[in-house]
Amino acid sequence: MAQKAKTRRTVVIGMLGTTLDTGMGSQRWTRWRPTVSLCQQEDLLVHRLELLHPPQATSLAAVIRDDIAQVSPETQVRLTSLPIRDPWNLEETYGALLDHVLAQSFHPEEEDYLVHITTGTHIAQICMFLLVESRLIPGRLVQTSPGKGKEHGAVGTHAIIDLDLSNYDTLAAxxxxxxxxxxxxxxxxxxxxxxxxxxxxxxxxxxxxxxxxxxxxxxxxxxxxxxxxxxxxxxxxxxxxxxxxxxxxxxxxxxxxxxxxxxxxxxxxAFTGAVGxxxxxxxxxxxxxxxxxxxxxxxxxxxxxxxxxxxxxxxxxxxxxxxxxxxxxxxxxxxxxxxxxxxxxxxxxxxxxxxxxxxxxLPALRERPEDIAPNLQYELDQASQALGTRVTMSKEAQEYFLRFATSPEARWSGNFRDLNAAVLRMSTLAAGGRMTREVVDEELDRLRSQWRPAGAAAASASEDVLAEVMGAARAAELDRFDRVQLADVVTVCRSARSLSDAGRTLFSQSRAQKKSVNDADRLRKYLARFGLAWTDVSGRDAE
The missing domain is CATH 3.40.50.300 (P-loop containing nucleotide triphosphate hydrolases)
Structure with missing residues (x-):
């Protein structure tokens, strides 16, 4: 047989209301007294009430305890006197409540905790709220209010408030x-x-x-x-x-x-020039x-x-x-x-x-290629405001620009500054506010030139050298490794006085390790691999 689930006990922590909870004689039962009312709720059984009170209200606290025993015999009331001389002093009140809470042992797996915030000074209510909000008291808030009409006025009603806002769909939304x-x-x-x-x-x-x-x-x-x-x-x-x-x-x-x-x-x-x-x-x-x-x-x-x-x-x-x-x-x-x-x-x-x-x-723009498209639209809007006219891109121009902008070729070394400048330039050149493929082509050429890697200019000059000595078509057929090496050799040869002089410069490290060297012959054989002779690369006669 399955065991019956153990019922969690409800524990209420509250301050005695030295004004609202008062009442003497039989007439007190016709008054709404929040602490007593809390234990009279038909749909809320309080198993234990931790009733906190100032030292001067011990007698009133005892009356409330006895009255609760009459209306809710199941409720155990434990009275605790707190050393609060001025209940309107925030530092004193919070300190006393905090010390009390830290001295308690809570068992949320066995007990549900409610904190009554209807009674006590406003300062005390704020302190109780803070203790719950900070989870120093692992519970919820409960508030009581008087009922309507003479028949239900003394009992009143109650409402439970959970400070976990995720439990409130409207507030969470x-x-x-x-x-x-x-x-x-x-x-x-x-x-x-x-x-x-x-x-x-x-x-x-x-x-x-x-x-x-x-x-x-x-x-x-x-x-x-x-x-x-x-x-x-x-x-x-x-x-x-x-x-x-x-x-x-x-x-x-x-x-x-x-x-x-x-x-x-x-x-x-303070110093020379500090006139004010x-x-x-x-x-x-x-x-x-x-x-x-x-x-x-x-x-x-x-x-x-x-x-x-x-x-x-x-x-x-x-x-x-x-x-x-x-x-x-x-x-x-x-x-x-x-x-x-x-x-x-x-x-x-x-x-x-x-x-x-x-x-x-903040990541670089090239680390966020999927964000270039929305940023392009943002920059277009910014350019439109700056130029005072609406600027748009044709679908073809936009797709063409984005293919380049999201490719490895696009360095975006200046990040959003580069993107902003590029869009502003294209927008300025867009006739009638409509950006075409031709305008984008012009801008991409500008960006490629701007982002040319260090040494690219030298590499371009080297390619021009090879085109001069062997023709552009033959130079284009060479592997990149051979083009770079051969261009350097040609450059040295052009500045050397002779084939031997060029060889000594090019082979200065390896020749020191050899007993017999012929730098001129070594260079001649290297040039012959590419169908070149000394006269081709230097413009001078051979030795």
Whole structure:
């Protein structure tokens, strides 16, 4: 025979209501008393009531315990006196309740816990709410209210409130919608598809709306760090989490003595040219967000002062004998490996530890090929606004551009700066606002030339050399390895005085290991492999 499931016991934790729970004589049964009412609910059996009360209300607590015994004999009432002298003092009340809760043993697998928040001062109710919300009390809230009419007025009703918002479909839907709006806002409304990038933005949104700690945005130049910092600020501003301004600075632009003054300000007469006081960017950012892009470019003095400002909210302007204050949130950006800079002595280890609490690496554009299409549309909209006319791409032009943009050939070394510039150029050349295949072709040639790898120009010159001495058709038939090697040989021969001189230059390392050498003959045989002679490659007669 299957065993009957064990019934979980209901335990209520509540504060005695020194006003609402009062009543003497038989008339008290006609009054609504929240603590007694809670134990009279037909659909709620309270197995144990943990009734907390101030020391001066011991007699009232005893009356309530005895009255509950009459209406609900199944309920065990345990009275606990809390050392609260001023129930309107938040620190004292919360401290007493916290000490009591930490001393208890909870068994949620055997008992359901409800916290009664109808009685007690507003401060006590807030404290009880916080203890449940933080899960220090593993339960739910219960609230009682008087009933309607004389017959049910004393008993009243109750409602159970679960602080797990996921259990409330409407509230959960609103929360998810608000979160989606925040994510879309951080992405400038662009419907990105890269899974890793979307997860990154979700985490940034979560941290940005809950924390004022420094954020460190890393990633290659042009990956969107500055734009993201501005969107983070705008999101916090929209949610009333910051009141001050957004102040930004590219630290790579700071030079010499002006660096300290720009950041921390100066007083009149601090140095030659200081004809008046200057507040500095740090004071301007008070109450808002300070974005320091390329923070790795800061000098050692600025790093030390910044660390002090982050830890103490205080710093010393140049030439001042009194410290200034500023309470700001820092967002830092860098395309450098700051940990490597620490190891090389270029960046303070303690400053990195301070700003490295939340670090987010923005990927390069080429790491997100699936996001190029939606970003292309965004850039088209931006170009349309800049040019004051609606710009569109033909279907053929768009597909052609995207095939190139998502291929390995597209380096996007400048990331979104390259994409923005490319779209703006094409939009400017789009006759009548309609971008054609021809316009795209011209832009792709420009990008290929712009992204030509280091040494490509030299390689192109080498190919021209071979075309001169053996013809373009024959040169094109050679393997790349042979083209590079032969072009270097031809270049040396053209600058040498003779075949022997060229050979000595080309074979200078290997000839030292041989007892008998004939560099001229060795070079002649090498050239013959390609059907070339000394006169072909040098324009001079043979020795």
């Amino acid at each position: 609103r929360f998810r919608r608000r979160q989606r709006e925040g994510l879309s806002f951080l992405k400038s409304g662009i419907d990105t598809h890269n899974a890793a990038f979307n997860r990154l933005i979700e985490r940034i949104e979560q941290v940005a709306v809950q924390s004022r700690a420094p954020l460190l945005l890393t990633g290659p130049t042009g990956a969107g760090k500055s734009q993201l910092a501005k969107r983070i600020y705008a999101l916090k501003k929209a949610r009333n989490q910051v009141a001050g301004p957004f102040v930004d600075l590219n630290c790579a632009t700071l030079r010499g003595d002006g660096a300290m003054s720009t950041l921390f300000g100066h007083v009149k007469g 006081d200057r507040p500095g960017l740090m004071r301007q950012a008070n109450g808002g967000v300070l974005f320091l892009d390329e923070i790795g470019e800061l000098g050692p003095d600025e790093q030390a002062m910044l660390l002090r400002a982050l830890e103490d909210k205080r710093f010393l302007p140049v030439g001042a004998d009194k410290e200034a204050e500023s309470d700001f949130q820092l967002i830092a950006g860098t395309n450098r490996d700051l940990q490597l800079d620490v190891e090389r002595g270029r960046f303070r280890e303690d400053l990195l530890a301070r700003i490295n609490l939340w670090t987010f690496r």
